Amino acid sequence: MKLSILPKIIIACLIVVFILWTLTPVLWMISLSFKPYGEWRTPHLLPQKPTLDNYRMLFTPQALQIFIAYTAIIEPVTGPLTRSLIVSIIATLIAIIIGFFTAYGASRYNTPGPFTLFFTLLTRMLPPATFLTPIMVYFTTLGLFDNIAGLILLYSATTITYAIWIMKGFIDAIPVEWEEAALMEGAKPIEVLFKVVLPIARPGLVVSGLFIFLMAWTELLFALVLTNVHAVTLPVQISKYVTAVGALWGTQAAIALLGSIIPVIIGYMIQKHLVTGFTFGLVRA
Amino acid sequence: MPEKSPRSVKILATLPLNILLNGVLIVPFAIMIYLAFAKWSPLMGINWWEAPFAAISNFQRAFSDSRFVSALSRTALFVSIVVPLEFMLGLAIAYMLQGEFKGKKYLIALLIYPLMLPPVVVATVFYLFFQPYGPVNNIFLYYIMGERALNIYWFLDPSLALVTIIIADVWQWTPFMFLILYSGLSAVPKRLVEAAEILGASKWRIFWTIRLPLIKPLILIALVLRSLEALKVFDYVYVMTGGGPGIATESISLYIYRLAILYQDISYAAAVSIIVLLAIMIISRVAIYFFIEKR
Amino acid sequence: MSRVVLRVENIVKTFGKTIAVNDVSFEVYEGELFTLLGPSGCGKTTTLRVIAGLEHPDRGRVYIDNVDVTDLPPRDRNVCLVFQEYAVFPHMSVYDNIAFGLKARKISKLDIDKKVREVAELLDLQKLLWQKAGKIGLSEQQRTAIARCIVVEPKLLLLDEPLTLVDAKIRERMRRELRKMQRDLGVTMVFVTHDQLEALMLSDRIAVMREGKLIQVGTPQEIYDNPINLFVASFIGSPTMNFLEGVLRVVEDKLILESDMKIDLMRGIDTRPYNQLDGKKVIIGFRPEDAFISPEGLIKGVVQHTEIAGDRKIIHVRVSDKCSVRVFVDLYALIGIGDVTSIQVNPLRLHIFDKETGLKLLRAGV
Secondary structure (H helix, E strand, O other): OHHHHHHHHHHHHHHHHHHHHHHHHHHHHHHHHOOOHHHOOOOOOOOOOOOOHHHHHHHOHHHHHHOOOOOOOOOOOHHHHHHHHHHHHHHHHHHHHHHHHHHHHHHHHOOOOHHHHHHHHHHHHOOHHHHHHHHHHHHHHOOOOOOHHHHHHHHHHHHHHHHHHHHHHHHHOOOHHHHHHHHHOOOOHHHHHHHHHHHHHHHHHHHHHHHHHHHHHHOOHHHHHHOOOOOOOHHHHHHHHHHOOOOOHHHHHHHHHHHHHHHHHHHHHOHHHHHHHHOOOOOOO | OOOOOOHHHHHHHHHHHHHHHHHHHHHHHHHHHHHHOEOOOHHHOOOHHHOOEOOOHHHHHHHOOHHHHHHHHHHHHHHHHHHHHHHHHHHHHHHHOOOOOOOHHHHHHHHOHHHHOOHHHHHHHHHHHOOOOOHHHHHHHHHHHHHHHHHOOHHHOHHHHHHHHHHHHHHHHHHHHHHHHHHHHHOOOHHHHHHHHHOOOOHHHHHHHHHHHHOHHHHHHHHHHHHHHHHOOOHHHHHHHOOOOOOOOOOHHHHHHHHHHHOOOHHHHHHHHHHHHHHHHHHHHHHHHHHHHHO | OOOEEEEEEEEEEEEOOEEEEEEEEEEEEOOOEEEEEOOOOOOHHHHHHHHHOOOOOOEEEEEEOOEEOOOOOHHHOOEEEEOOOOOOOOOOEHHHHHHHHHHOOOOOHHHHHHHHHHHHHHOOOHHHOOOEOOOOOHHHHHHHHHHHHHOOOOOEEEEEOOOOOOOHHHHHHHHHHHHHHHHHHOOEEEEEEOOHHHHHHHOOEEEEEEOOEEEEEEOHHHHHHOOOEHHHHHHOOOOOOEEEEEEEEEEOOEEEEEOOOEEEEEOOOOOHHHHHHOOOEEEEEEOHHHEEEOOOOOEEEEEEEEEEEOOEEEEEEEOOOOOEEEEEEEOOOOOOOOOEEEEEEOHHHOEEEEOOOOEEEEEOOO
C-alpha cells in the first residue's frame, strides 16, 4: 500500500518543477523591470531598491541618452501602444463583421464553398514571410507604407480566416429550425440573419473577436516591414528596445511587461476557447 | 434551409470577403510571381513595374545559394526538435493531471499563460534570461559550475544560440500541446474508462490503450498545426539572436526578411518565397496522401 | 446450503442533497440470478455501482465471498459489470476487447487465445473476432461486453439494464439466451432492470427498490403472490392490480367495502380474522386474472370498455362512481359495452392494504 504513494509524490514534484519552469521567466522579467541600473546584473531574485525608472524611461526616451549616444527610439511608448490598440481594434471589427457574414453563408448555404474556405486557411498556414516581399512592394506603391491603414487592412485579411472558421463552428451549432420558422413566417433572409442568428451567435463573435485582437496585437513581422516611424506598433517598439538600443535590460523588461498586460487579460477572458482559436475551430474544448 | 442562397445573403457572404482577400492578398501574390521572374531592387532607381525580365535566373540562383539551403535545413531541424519535444512534454503533463484534485482549474489556468504572451515578449524575456549575467548563468548554472558559468555566452555560440531559440519556443508552446491533449483526454467517455478499470487495467494501461488511441485524430491536428507554425519562426530569432552568431540561427523567415528589407533584393526574395511556398505545399500534399493511405 | 457470494450491508450513498441509496441490505447466493427491480431513480444502478466499486458508499459495507471489499478499487474485487450502453472499446477488435481483462492479468498469450476463442464461441462471436468493436451491431456489441466479462471468470457478474436498448422483438429471445447462459455457466449474476416482466421471468430472486429503499426481497412467486405493500402490488404484474378504496366493514358473515357505494367483497365466511380491521380505511387489491365473471359474483357493475389482450379479453367494469375494475374474460365471451355484470373474486387472492401506510394487512383466505 505504501508503495503506491511514491508515484504520486514523484508526479507532484514534477508538476512543481513544471510550475517553476513556467513562472520563472516572467517573474524574472517582472523583477528586472523594477530593478535600478546597478542591479541589472545581480543574481538577486528581488530588487534591493525597487524603482520605477525603467518604466519612466519608456515614456521619456530622451532619458535613454544617458546610456547610449544614439538611440533609435524617438517616441514614448504611448505612441506605439495607442497605435497597436487602434490597429487591433479596427482590424478585429472588420474581420469579425466580414467573417460573420461569410461564416453564415458557408454554414447555411455553402457559399462560399469549401474551396474558398480552405483557401482562407492557407493564408494562415503558409509562412507570412513568403508573401512579405510583394506586400511591401504593393503597399508602398499604394501609399500604405508606414501607415496604420495598411496594417489594419493586412491584419484583417490575414486573421479573417480565424473569424470565419470559429464563427462557422458556432453557427453550425444553432438549430436551423429557428431560421426556417422565421422564413416561413415571412421574414426576409437578411432579417433572419440579424434578428435570429446574430443574437445567438454573439458569443462566437466575442470569442473570435478577442482571439483576433490577440493575434493582431502580437504580430511582429509585417509590422516591422510595413512601419518605419509613423506607424510603429508596440511589438516593433519592443523589438527595437532589444535590437537597436543595446543592453538596457531593465527597460526592455519594462516594455515587454507593458506589452503583455492586455494580451494576458484577453487571454484569460477566452481561456476556455484558446484551443478553439488556435486550431481554427477544429477542436472545441 | 432552401438550397439556393437568397441573393442578399449570397452577396453579403462572398463580396466583402472577396474584396478583402483579393485586394489585400491576391494582387500581391500576382505581383510576387511577376517579380520573381524579373530583376528588381529599389536600389536600381526604377519603378518595379519597369523592371527587366529575368526569366528563371532568380530561381537558379536560389538552388546554388548555400545560405538559403542552410536556412531551410536549419528551420526543418528546428521544427523536428521542437514539435516532438512539445508533444512529449504536453502529453506528460496531461497524463500527470489526469486525476481530480483541488485547485486543478487554477493550476491549468496558470500553466497556459505562456500562450497568451506576444512572441516578441517571450523573445525579450528569454533574451534577458540568457544574458551572461542573467539568471540562467548567474543563478542556475552558477550553483553547478561556479565562476565559469559567467563565461557562457549563449548567443555567441552557434549551437547554444539555437538551443536558446528552442527553449523559447518550447516554453511558449508546450501549453498548447498540453491543452489540446488534455481536453481530448478529458473527452474520452467515462464509461470506457470505468469498463477498463473494472477489467483490471491500471491507470497507466488505460492511458496508453484506451485514452491515447481514441484521441489520435486530435493528436494529428495538433502536430500538423504546430509544425506549420514552427516553420514560420521569426520573432524569437529576430529578437534574441538576430540570426546569429553570424547566420548560425537564421530561420527561413528571417532570411527572406533580410533579403527584402536589408539587402533590398526584392525579386530574389520573391523567388525564394515562391520556392518555399511550393515546398510547403508539396510536402503537405505528400503528408496528406500518406495519412489517408494509413486509414 | 447455498453459499453467500455477495453481502450488502446498510449501504447509504448520497449525491449532494439526494439520497440515492438509503440503508440497503441483502444477500446473493452462489449461482443465482438476483435482480434489483424498481422504477427510474430508485437507486438500483447506484447500488450496482457500489457493489462494483465505481462508487464508494457513505456508509455500509460490501462483502464478496466474505471479504470486505468496500474500500477496494474495482480491479481488486473480482467482479465485472456490463454497462447499459455496453461500453465496448470501439477502436479495438472484438478479440482485443475480450482479451483486455486477461491481458491485464499477465496470462500467457496462448492461454489468452484459448480462453478468448472459447468464450467467443459460446456467445457466437467467432466470425466477428477481428472486426472493430465500434463497427458491429448493437446486439453483437452487447455480446462482446458480456464475453469480455465472462472470460475473466469473475465471482459476480453485474448487468445494468442490459436489455433496455434492445429492440422489443429481440428482447424476448435475448432474455432466454441470457438466462440459459447464466445457468450453463453457473455464474452468480446481479441484474438491474425497471421492467418487472423481465424480472419475473429471469430471476431466482428479486429485490424491489423504490426511492433508495429496499422494499421487498423474494422469489418472483413470493413477490407476485404476496406483495408487502401497495407499491410492490401495483408495480408488479401486468396488467396492474385492481384497487378499491374505502372503509372495511365486518357485518355478520359478510365483508363489505364502503366507498361511495357499498361493495360486497365476501359472503358466508368466518369473519373472525377480519374483526380487528373493522372500520379501518383500506385499499383492496386483486389482480384481473384472479377475478371472473359469474352470476354469483358479489361485485356488480356496468361494462365500460373491452380490449383484446393476446388470447383473452380485458373488460373494464364500472362498479361505482369512484371505482372501476378490470377483469379477464374469454376471447369469445359475449360481453359488450353497457352490459350489467357481476364479478367474483378468488377469495384467496384478495389483498387488503392499510390506506395510510400502504402495508399489507391481511391476505384474505389466509
